[in-house]
Amino acid sequence: MPMTTLEQKVCLVCGASSETMVLEPCPVCGKWFCKDCSFKQTGRRFCSPGCARDFFWGIGEEEDEDDTQEREPEY
Numbered sequence: 806m807p808m809t810t811l812e813q814k815v816c817l818v819c820g821a822s823s824e825t826m827v828l829e830p831c832p833v834c835g836k837w838f839c840k841d842c843s844f845k846q847t848g849r850r851f852c853s854p855g856c857a858r859d860f861f862w863g864i865g866e867e868e869d870e871d872d873t874q875e876r877e878p879e880y
């Protein structure tokens with residue numbers, strides 16, 4: 806293999822690969838998302854409104870680390 810394919814980056818929402826779309830890592834959860842699926846807030850982009858909320862509410866306080874599944878924002 807000429808190129809390393811350790812991690813195939815795909816958008817977690819639509820599944821677009823980094824070869825066809827520009828993907829960005831979520832600053833909160835580290836998942837990759839494409840521009841079409843990004844959630845924009847105050848100049849930053851997140852994978853979801855929930856991550857945007859977590860980011861602005863402050864990271865570092867790991868209170869609930871047991872949510873392995875996607876959390877849906879309740880608003």
Ligand SMILES: [Zn+2]
Pocket residue numbers: 816817818819820821838839840841842
């Ligand atoms: Zn996408």
Ligand SMILES: [Zn+2]
Pocket residue numbers: 831832833834835836851852853856
């Ligand atoms: Zn995220």
